[in-house]
Amino acid sequence: MPGLRLYLAQRISAMVMTPLVLTHLGVMIYAIRGGLGTTEILSRTQGSLLWGSLYGLFVITVSIHAAIGLRVIAYEWFKLSGLLLNLFAILVGLGLLALGGQAVYTVVLA
Amino acid sequence: MSKLSVTKRGDFVKMCIWRGDASGGSFVDYKIPVSETQTVLDAVTWVQRNVEPGLSYRFACRVGMCGSCAMMVNGRPRWTCRTHVSKVIKNNQIRLEPLRNLPVIKDLVCDLSDFFAKWLKANGRFVPTATREHPVKKISPLSRQRQAANAAIECINCAVCYAACDAVEQYPNYLGPAALNRAWTLVNDVRDDGKRERLRAITADGGCQCCHSQHGCASHCPNELNPARSIAGLKQVAVTAIFKGEV
Ligand code: SF4
Ligand code: SF4
Numbered sequence A: 001m002p003g004l005r006l007y008l009a010q011r012i013s014a015m016v017m018t019p020l021v022l023t024h025l026g027v028m029i030y031a032i033r034g035g036l037g038t039t040e041i042l043s044r045t046q047g048s049l050l051w052g053s054l055y056g057l058f059v060i061t062v063s064i065h066a067a068i069g070l071r072v073i074a075y076e077w078f079k080l081s082g083l084l085l086n087l088f089a090i091l092v093g094l095g096l097l098a099l100g101g102q103a104v105y106t107v108v109l110a
Numbered sequence B: 001m002s003k004l005s006v007t008k009r010g011d012f013v014k015m016c017i018w019r020g021d022a023s024g025g026s027f028v029d030y031k032i033p034v035s036e037t038q039t040v041l042d043a044v045t046w047v048q049r050n051v052e053p054g055l056s057y058r059f060a061c062r063v064g065m066c067g068s069c070a071m072m073v074n075g076r077p078r079w080t081c082r083t084h085v086s087k088v089i090k091n092n093q094i095r096l097e098p099l100r101n102l103p104v105i106k107d108l109v110c111d112l113s114d115f116f117a118k119w120l121k122a123n124g125r126f127v128p129t130a131t132r133e134h135p136v137k138k139i140s141p142l143s144r145q146r147q148a149a150n151a152a153i154e155c156i157n158c159a160v161c162y163a164a165c166d167a168v169e170q171y172p173n174y175l176g177p178a179a180l181n182r183a184w185t186l187v188n189d190v191r192d193d194g195k196r197e198r199l200r201a202i203t204a205d206g207g208c209q210c211c212h213s214q215h216g217c218a219s220h221c222p223n224e225l226n227p228a229r230s231i232a233g234l235k236q237v238a239v240t241a242i243f244k245g246e247v
């Protein structure tokens, strides 16, 4: 059962994600059509506050949005509920955060 | 699929009617003579008068006003008194079941207690701000709020939308399209004094946030109301209330 606050969190994360997804797609197309290789891409992203915060924000909103969305699906289709349901959503959220965080770390900081 | 051919006098149509009660049941086939402009409700009545006096179903007005004759017709919820046999027949047959999402009492009759209890739970009751001693309040029919209320007001409580709603199926607590549509008319009624409790009701467990916005309700409502749009309005009210710290 989605509560009002989860509903709101999902809408807000979607709002934040929309321009980020478009930016990401734009960047992908630009990088590939421009023929940029791994080293060139990394040379632009390493240590960049802009790319770091952009993709950092992207990862956070995706984790929130996907966790809430999958929580609904788990409730409706797999009949999870109560503590188990929330645990599932939290694990999904944290898992995505860890995976995405690691990717951002690699591209920007490592 | 044969359409108009079956409306000729002298033709027959097969009607599979669900017979049973809360403990279970099955479909029973009946052969019904069809006539032009015959409604599904007419056909059910024919079965009861001529073949199966024990068949239970509900109706009152027969003109689309009382909202009591709704059933699942070939898998879709419809008001049967205003549904022509010729319009819904498929492969020369019609399958009738009690409304979805509601407990069955017997045959085509459902228990609507939950449905109506949710109207009360959504605070769908008008709470007056004035008494008969007060002058009548003037409300412009052109005001934005009155227009929003008017667009949603002509509900006949038929529960067709409730039967069409997947969120009701998934969340037994969900107030459902009809009750929330009613709440929306009152949210927009400037004479009403129940706004605070209503806000609480529509944002609590089973409130407007359960709606998936897929418009199953709107595409089945026989009165062409759009409960999904009303619920979208309620969601806006709810979100504003969160930011104002009211819920
Ligand atoms: S739009 Fe909402 S209320 Fe209407 S049928 Fe879909 S889930 Fe139910
Ligand atoms: S909103 Fe439409 S479908 Fe739902 S109860 Fe009212 S009249 Fe029936």
Ligand code: FES
Pocket: B059, B060, B061, B062, B063, B064, B065, B066, B067, B068, B069, B070, B079, B080, B081, B082
């Ligand atoms: S019998 Fe009254 S609406 Fe159908």
